Amino acid sequence: MPVLFALTCQAKNNIIPGFCRNSYRLKKINNPFAFARDLRVLEGRLEVAGLERLHDLLAETGGTVFWHLEGERGQRGESLLRLTVSGGLLLACQRCLGATPFDLDIDSLLALVPAGAELSQEELEDDSRDFLPVEHDLDVAELVEDEILLALPVAPRHEKCGLPGVADDGGRVHPFAGLAGLKGKLN
Numbered sequence: 001m002p003v004l005f006a007l008t009c010q011a012k013n014n015i016i017p018g019f020c021r022n023s024y025r026l027k028k029i030n031n032p033f034a035f036a037r038d039l040r041v042l043e044g045r046l047e048v049a050g051l052e053r054l055h056d057l058l059a060e061t062g063g064t065v066f067w068h069l070e071g072e073r074g075q076r077g078e079s080l081l082r083l084t085v086s087g088g089l090l091l092a093c094q095r096c097l098g099a100t101p102f103d104l105d106i107d108s109l110l111a112l113v114p115a116g117a118e119l120s121q122e123e124l125e126d127d128s129r130d131f132l133p134v135e136h137d138l139d140v141a142e143l144v145e146d147e148i149l150l151a152l153p154v155a156p157r158h159e160k161c162g163l164p165g166v167a168d169d170g171g172r173v174h175p176f177a178g179l180a181g182l183k184g185k186l187n
């Protein structure tokens with residue numbers, strides 16, 4: 001049997017990269033609406049090495065993130081999922097590509113809607129939650145990866161970047177230095 005499993009795994013690996021290395025990829029919620037309605041709870045951890053869509057943004061792909069998913073009912077009976085994700089990532093600084101530590105602290109409220117459903121204007125304007133279209137099952141690892149991507153800074157940089165790029169500027173005056181001087185004169 002282990003051989004059979006390995007073969008299956010190999011086959012699927014062509015479709016879903018990282019499938020074999022990360023058994024959590026198997027973690028799917030079969031009926032997300034029932035999960036929310038029954039106020040169920042699920043949690044686990046994910047190896048950053050398996051979250052491949054993040055890799056371009058990272059300086060290092062080691063480490064683990066922790067997630068917690070909880071079903072909730074909204075005031076009007078909506079099916080909600082609250083997802084929290086924590087853990088540390090080492091983002092690549094946009095200047096020197098060195099590691100910039102970033103602490104994940106995600107707390108998202110997601111309203112489940114059937115895939116293809118039209119949202120009302122009221123729903124679209126509701127900033128308290130995001131809408132998550134679901135068809136049949138919900139791939140938890142994919143959801144966690146999506147939410148992490150949304151939470152990351154667009155251009156992470158070291159606060160004091162060690163890159164000798166300041167010298168590369170050829171001693172050019174910082175564009176705002178002139179403004180600061182002007183401001184001083186006006187005042």
Ligand SMILES: [Zn+2]
Pocket residue numbers: 093094095096097098157158160161162163
């Ligand atoms: Zn840097």
